[in-house]
Amino acid sequence: MLLGIDVGGTHTDVVVVDGKGVRAAAKVVTNHENLFESVNEGIAVMLREVRPTEIGRINLSTTLSTNAIVEGTTEKVGMIVSAGPGIEPGHYKIGDHYHRVEGALDHRGTEILPLDARQLEKAIGACKKAGITSYAAVSKFSPRNPAHENAVRDALAAASDFVTLGHTLSGHLNFPRRVATAYYNSAVWRLYNRFADAVEKSLVEYGIRASVNILKADGGTMPLAVSRTLPVETILSGPAASVMGILALCDIATDSVVLDIGGTTTDIAVFASGAPLIEPDGISLNGRPTLVRALRTRSIGIGGDSLLRVNGGAVDVGPERLGPAVADGGVLATLIDAFNCGKSVTHGNVEASKKAIAELAKKSGMQADALAGAAVARAISAIKSAVDALVDEINERPVYTIHEMLEGRRITPARVYAVGGPAEAFRQGLAAAFSLEVTVPRDYSVANAIGAALARTTMSIELMADTEKGVLIIPEISVSRDIPGSYSLEEAGEDARRYLVGHLGKTAPGERVQAEVVDAASFNMVKGYFTTGKNIRVRCQVKPGILEEYGKGVRQSC
Secondary structure, three states, X not given: OEEEEEEOOOEEEEEEEEOOEEEEEEEEEOOOOOHHHHHHHHHHHHOOOOOHHHOXXXXXXXXXXHHHHHHOOOOOOEEEEEOOOOOOHHHHOOXXXXXXXXXXXXXXXOEEEOOOHHHHHHHHHHHHHOOOOXXXXXXXXXXXXXXXXXXXXXXXXXXXXXXXXXXXOOOOOOHHHXXXXXXXHHHOHHHHHHHHHHHHHHHHHHOOOOEEEEEOOOOOEEEHHHHOOOHHHHOOHHHHHHHHHHHHHEOOOOOEEEEEEOOOOEEEEEEEOOEEEEEOOOOEEOOEEOOOOEEOEEEEOOOOOOEEEEEOOEEEEOOOOOOOOHHHOOOOOEHHHHHOOOOOOOOOXXXXXXXXXXXXXXXXXXXXXXXXXXXXXXXXXXXXXXXXXXXXXXOOOOEEEOOOEEOOOOOOOOEEEEEOOOHHHHHHHHHHHHOOEEEOOOOHHHHHHHHHHHEOEOEEEEEEEEOOOOEEEEHHHOEEEEOOOOOOHHHHHHHHHHHHXXXXXXXXXXXXXXXXXXXXXXXXXXXOOEEEEEEEEEEEEEOOOEOHHHHHHHOEOO
């Protein structure tokens, strides 16, 4: 059996899935002061339904890293950066402890300027004086030669608890993105590892011996042990869970909009011919582009528990959430309370909702029905506007799905899918606003947890081969070996697939994976009038998807 846990902004959803479908499901209130407690409570609830020995795999989606970055509660990081001619590292300064050290590699990884040992020693000394123990080392062209980053790591051996090395994040060349990604990875490392420690301790106490995986921003999972050194990959795992949930629950074949309506936010995703879109180069965090590949989503502050306010006769909805709906025991009127004043869907204590809306309306000089209707209309309008803006933005450039690039393809949504606790309440209003059929699938309220449970392991690597130098490297998995001058593009493709499958076989044993080459190129290197070798690049990945042996049990006609 699979245990899926999605830690959301309002609730933590938990499901147990077997080959026949959802065996058990529950929601617990998310404790933002201690997200582990929410996970722990969710596991305890599920163990009332199944035995610990029946659980073979746990997939977990957590907002921990995202929240820390958004709320500014990350750890201070010592950044040690080198670039060389042609770029000024100071332009990409991030954090308060950013140090430039002279040293340079060329585009093939050949050292053209040694790392300045005296500057490095001075930078480390300044960081130690500031009490820093988490670091990131980034040098330009490090995926071609990690020597300078490794030298920084070695110099930090006695002064650091953790060092992110830029070349381990991605084989893709982009110095500014690498700097930001390395910084955020180290900034959340300690917080995330305390969470991982607590999860592992809890599983031992519950007698659960299942493998544990964490959902990534691209909709795939990685083993908990791997995530300990790459916590930045867990950013935006919540929106990814909703996309994977729809993939698990429904067979989608058309251009579609997916809405995950929670208590605090609505996450928006767009599908092209049934395939979710992806940010191929990486998402931005606090306005800084990173190397973190992610499903393309957008979040807005509209949810079932969004606070209602009346300003100058206009009804505002959200983005604040100051507690649950009055229908659920809260004290301030929310969007769910407004829905309870209608006739289509009811939730919790309807009479309490009506009383709260009536009191707010009286204070504002409005009729209760008019206020409730205006609140619902305002929320639907905000969601529709956000969807239209996202679709327009997507149509301005080539579309990338998890399968391929669709150049010149315009997205024209033909259907809306809605999941999340309040989804059913929104159905009629969304259908009218979009003039499209709105599908709310069975198990919609725990779709995120289902998506997390069924997401399969994914990974992307980039193989680089220089036949003149006789060297092959795959920076993401620390592979380096000699190759002959006759080494070919075809051999590189086979090696990339073999190394990726072999690596995942060690980190995710027992899972069937299929690696695909998604980009391959070979360029002749010429000196004078003669070809001296080839520069070969191959990108290979295991794409996001659903564990089909379980997907058959949860999928429905929708």
